Amino acid sequence: MTSPVWHPFTQHGLGEPIPLVTHSEGAALHTEDGRRIVDAISSWWVTTHGHRHPRIMAAIAEQAGKLDQIIFAGWTHEPAETLARGLIAMMPAALSRVFFSDSGSTSVEVALKMALGFWTNRGEPRHRILVMEHSYHGDTIGAMSVGARGVFNRAYAPLLFDVGTLPFPAAGREQATLDALEAACRAAPAALVVEPMILGAGGMLVYPAWVLAEMRAICARHGVLFIADEVMTGWGRTGTLLACEQADVVPDILCLSKGLTGGSIPLAVTMATEAIYEAHLSDDRARMFFHSSSYTANPIACAAANANLAIWREEPVLERIADLEGRQRQRLAALAGHAAVRNARQLGTITAIEIAADTGDYLSNLGPHLLAFFRDKNLLLRPLGNTVYVMPPYCIEDGDLDLIYAAIGEACDSANA
Numbered sequence: 001m002t003s004p005v006w007h008p009f010t011q012h013g014l015g016e017p018i019p020l021v022t023h024s025e026g027a028a029l030h031t032e033d034g035r036r037i038v039d040a041i042s043s044w045w046v047t048t049h050g051h052r053h054p055r056i057m058a059a060i061a062e063q064a065g066k067l068d069q070i071i072f073a074g075w076t077h078e079p080a081e082t083l084a085r086g087l088i089a090m091m092p093a094a095l096s097r098v099f100f101s102d103s104g105s106t107s108v109e110v111a112l113k114m115a116l117g118f119w120t121n122r123g124e125p126r127h128r129i130l131v132m133e134h135s136y137h138g139d140t141i142g143a144m145s146v147g148a149r150g151v152f153n154r155a156y157a158p159l160l161f162d163v164g165t166l167p168f169p170a171a172g173r174e175q176a177t178l179d180a181l182e183a184a185c186r187a188a189p190a191a192l193v194v195e196p197m198i199l200g201a202g203g204m205l206v207y208p209a210w211v212l213a214e215m216r217a218i219c220a221r222h223g224v225l226f227i228a229d230e231v232m233t234g235w236g237r238t239g240t241l242l243a244c245e246q247a248d249v250v251p252d253i254l255c256l257s258k259g260l261t262g263g264s265i266p267l268a269v270t271m272a273t274e275a276i277y278e279a280h281l282s283d284d285r286a287r288m289f290f291h292s293s294s295y296t297a298n299p300i301a302c303a304a305a306n307a308n309l310a311i312w313r314e315e316p317v318l319e320r321i322a323d324l325e326g327r328q329r330q331r332l333a334a335l336a337g338h339a340a341v342r343n344a345r346q347l348g349t350i351t352a353i354e355i356a357a358d359t360g361d362y363l364s365n366l367g368p369h370l371l372a373f374f375r376d377k378n379l380l381l382r383p384l385g386n387t388v389y390v391m392p393p394y395c396i397e398d399g400d401l402d403l404i405y406a407a408i409g410e411a412c413d414s415a416n417a
Contacts, residue, residue, distance in 0.1 A: 046263030063303035104231030105138025134202030235259030239348030
């Protein structure tokens with residue numbers, strides 16, 4: 001019987017197989033036909049410590065026996081209060097307010113609404129948002145509007161609002177980006193939203209910390225709000241808790257999701273400075289922040305996030321990340337000299353290459369062939385066109401890393417031939 005499920009980012013007309021996963025553990029998924037699949041992309045960048053981490057699973061089970069769900073408008077609960085205090089203690093001190101939502105896309109939507117609300121409530125007509133070329137911030141309308149225009153959102157263009165786009169700060173062309181930002185800021189936009197140091201769905205494009213720092217400084221000089229979308233980069237992916245740390249940058253608004261619960265269950269937060277909170281604080285109900293969803297600050301999800309924060313506080317997570325960084329660096333170096341490899345790069349636990357046999361477009365003909373090749377090798381690798389990237393859980397063992405990089409090498413051999 002054909003499944004009635006409509007899968008995301010899947011062209012069902014191609015008839016590609018969709019494996020049924022029955023259970024997971026550590027860095028592996030297991031399918032109904034008995035295969036063990038190495039999860040080389042952390043199940044779409046969410047799984048940090050490994051699948052079914054015992055501390056997180058125990059927290060979920062314990063909370064499920066107490067309180068499953070409660071409206072968060074005008075009510076609260078202990079897991080959310082504990083999580084908010086824990087995040088404030090862990091994140092930059094200026095980010096003193098925590099707003100809960102459900103996913104990375106919604107955390108960005110919240111950030112955009114906070115920024116516009118800030119200026120509206122101050123009586124200043126600022127609405128323009130600045131973005132970076134090739135960026136991706138999610139698939140809801142606001143998040144698509146501040147992402148790159150193209151195949152992801154072409155059909156929905158009439159719904160998207162206009163933004164100011166800065167060129168990507170490619171090596172040797174960084175100053176052009178900074179000059180463009182300086183010029184755009186003179187027109188008093190509301191905010192700049194960036195993926196710090198690495199653009200994810202845009203092709204794992206890396207830019208240096210000093211550029212991030214200078215972008216923040218330009219925004220500060222012009223009074224433009226700085227929004228850091230750390231949905232992918234947060235929770236250690238780039239080698240530090242936040243990518244912004246590497247540039248000594250503190251944003252006005254910070255978006256977090258994915259690894260917030262260790263990747264176990266959906267949850268997101270948007271953290272903001274006191275000034276942004278106070279712009280909405282009034283005895284006038286019309287100035288409140290108008291945003292929510294039914295499952296805002298779900299208690300079970302908050303309990304999972306509290307367990308994740310405890311792991312970060314009590315276990316040597318950064319040491320594990322540094323170790324994984326080094327182990328990946330060795331394997332990437334061995335691959336970098338291959339004739340078919342272009343632009344081998346690494347930021348923290350993320351590595352990426354381009355396979356030179358194709359043009360690099362997201363809809364590259366090479367992409368589906370690579371996806372099928374890796375699936376047949378019992379690997380979950382999902383190339384972005386001809387860009388192959390690795391972003392595994394921090395618990396991955398050497399044997400599984402060897403399988404991943406050997407398969408990538410084979411794919412390069414085939415492309416070269």
